[in-house]
Amino acid sequence: MGRREKAIDHVDGPVQRLAWELRQLxxxxxxxxxxELADRAGYSAPTLSEAAAGRKLPTLxxxxxYIRACGGDEDEWARRWQAAADAQAEQSADDDDGEAPYRGLTRYGADDQHLFFGRAPEVERLAQLIAQHRVVALVGASGSGKSxxxxxxxxxxxxxDPDDLPLGAIRICTPGPDPVHAIRxxxxxxxxxxxxTVLLVDQFEEIFTLCHDHQDRVEFVNLLLTAQEARNHLRVVIAVxxxxxxxxxxxxxxADAVTRAHLLISPMPPERLREAIVRPAQQAGLLVERTVTDQLLEEVAHEPGGLPLMSHTLLELWRRRTGRRLTLAAYEAIGGIRGAVAHxxxxxxxxxxxxxxxxARAMLLRLVSPGDGxxxxxxxxxxxxxxxNEVHAEVLEQLIAARLLTTDSGSVELAHEALITAWPRLQRWVxxxxxxxxxxxxxxEAAQTWKVLGEDAGALYRGVLLNAARTEFSTPENRPAGILNDLEAEFLMASVTEHDRAAAEAARTARLMQLLTTLLVVLVASGLSIWLMWFINREHP
Structure with a gap:
């Protein structure tokens, strides 16, 4: 049977518990x-022995x-292994309250410069463009790390404070649905x-996706272009x-301004991706296993918008770390780079x-703008x-705490668009x-406009729009469904009430017209009858 294994206490922790269960099997x-197990399993005897040693979590x-070689149920043991991996992650998080060296799906901010690596050439080139031009565009795919x-x-x-560009202030904004107010x-x-003053306009595309007023878009752009006059002491960078x-x-x-000065950022080459993976860990005194780095490089190199997914994967690995190491076992536990978000x-x-x-479902769907082509x-x-209501408030805080949502100045949004495609459940809902x-x-949008206009009846739904909304968002009792918030429900009810009032008024008017028409017909008929009688009496006295 071989040498005797060292006894372990199966209650020491999730890894030890799994090892104890493997030995029992x-x-x-x-x-x-x-x-003998090695001959059946296709792995070496030392590797299988180490899996049941309880020193670290074996790979899935x-x-x-090991389970196949012992004749066990693979599905059941896959669940046990996942439970052990999850428990180990929670234990690691409880054992160390230190700052995570990765930011997950959220962007890196000004306070995270000590953790931001891999984009030094682009940062340097962008700073040069700002020194040479007063309006500059930073262009890149979603998830390329522009923010x-x-x-x-x-x-x-x-x-x-470079000598060639003495600055007085740096300001950052995102356009949102009211870009003119944001910039003013x-x-x-x-x-x-x-x-x-350098004005950094992040997510410039919001003037097309969230602002639907053409004049507001034009005014916003015109305000940005005032930077072209040196006397205004303004320089602008838009990230689109x-x-x-x-x-x-x-x-x-x-178009003329961004043609003169723009920087198109491409995916980072492997050596700089490696820097973005390894250097933050080193800052925190951690080590990323080379196999993990190699796996990440292989997946991110061919993944559009892969940087936030990579950062989120690394954050999950940090939460599941073994001692000071980010391990392959943890990487496999979360299902790789796309599985990390879904997990x-x-x-x-x-x-x-x-x-x-x-x-949560209703809330998440509200935070998605479905594409039209x-x-x-x-x-x-x-x-x-x-x-x-209170339930929505509670769920909102849970989603923010999990870093699936971010909040800023009263506005809430998905931590990154990658969540839409990487999480199968949300993609299916959409x-x-x-x-x-x-x-x-x-x-x-119509309800918000109605509110801004003082609930003017002229802003209510009518015709095709009302019929579509009434069909989709009303219960069989013709009341707004719970999927609508209070303002939307109030708007729809007001629209229905106004429609019914107008319909009733139209029906009354139609009945009155019908009555008047009938009366007119009777009068005409009576008049004609009287005239005929007069005519007959005149011809035949």
């Missing part, structure tokens, strides 16, 4: 030697090979006399998604009760729009309800 199988393939490059890279570079608020802030870059041609002045999101969702799960995008929403989501987004 081997005993039930007749206690074959590890050499090794565990399942992090601006906030954690460029801000740090500009704060060093920032431009109204005082700068430093005789020095330029590559698939919206062509929209810049809608404004000739903007976190699914874990949060399945932990909710039925009422909470329903609220274009990719689906995230959609910021106010807390007021999302928090319709696909199943794409048409209804289009109707809902339009209803939300």
């Amino acid at each position: 081997r005993a039930e199988a007749g206690s074959p030697t590890y050499r 393939p090794v565990t399942l090979a 992090s490059l601006l906030r954690a890279g460029l801000v740090s570079q500009l704060q060093r 608020s920032l431009l109204a802030l005082p700068g430093q006399e005789g020095r330029d 998604r590559a698939d919206f870059y062509g929209h810049c041609a809608d404004h000739q002045g903007l 976190t999101a699914e874990g949060v969702f399945t932990g909710l009760g039925p009422e909470q799960a329903s609220a 274009a990719p689906d995008t995230r959609r910021p929403a106010s807390r007021t729009e999302l928090q319709t 696909d199943e309800e794409r048409e209804r989501l289009h109707l809902h987004r339009r209803l939300t």
Whole structure:
């Protein structure tokens, strides 16, 4: 049977418990030697022996090979292994309250410059463009790291106060649904006399996806282009998604400006991706196993928008670390780079009760803007729009705590658009309800406009739009369904009430007209009858 294994206490921890259970299974199988198991499993005897040693979590393939060799149920043991991996992750998080060296799906901010690696050439080139031009565009695919490059890279570079570009202030904004208000608020802030203010406009594409007023878009762009006059002491950098870059041609002045000065960022080469993986860990005194780095490089190199997914994977590995190491076993536990997002999101969702799960579904779908011949995008929403009751408020905080959602100045949005495609459940929801989501987004905007206009009846739904909303969002009793928030339900009810009032008025008018027509016919007939009688009497006295 081979040498005697060292005894372990199966209550020491999740890894030790799994090892103890593996040993029990081997005993039930007749206690074959590890050499015999190796012949059946396709792994070496030392590897299989180490799996049951309890020193570290074995990889899932090794565990399942051990199970096959012992005649166990692979599905059941895959679940046990996953439970052990999850428990180990929770234990690691409890054991060390230190700062995570990765930011997951959220962007890196100005305070994260010590953890931001891999984009030094782009940061340097962008700073040079700003020194040479007053309006600059940063262009890249979704997930290429534009926001992090601006906030954690460029801000740090500009704060060093280079001699060729003395700056007075750095301000950051995202356009949102009301871009003119966003920029006027920032431009109204005082700068430093005789020095330029640099305005960084992140997610510039929001003027096309969230702002639906053409005049507001034009005014916003015109305000940005005032930077071209040196006397205004303003320099502007816009970060725009590559698939919206062509929209810049809608404004000739903007098109000319970004043509003169833009930086198109491409995926990072392997050596700089490796730096982005390894250096933050080194800053925290951690070690990333080479096999993990190699796996990440292989997946990210061919993954559009892979940087946030990579960062999230690394954050999950940090939570599941073994001592000071980020391990391959943990990497396999979360299902690789795309599985990391789905794993976190699914874990949060399945932990909710039925009422909470329903609220989470409605909330997440509100934060998606379904594409119309274009990719689906995230959609910021106010807390007021999302928090319709205590359950919604509670679920919202859970999703924020899990870093699936981010919040800023009262606005909430998905941590990254990658969540839409990487989490199968959310992608399925969007696909199943794409048409209804289009109707809902339009209803939300119409309700908000109605409110802004003082609930003017002229802003209510009528005709085709009302019929579509009434069919989709009303219960059989003709009341607004629970999927609508208070404002939307009030708007739809007001629209229905106004429609019914107008219909009743039209019916009364129609009945009156019918009565008048009948009376007229009677009068005409009576008059004609009297005339005929007179005529007959006249002809035949």
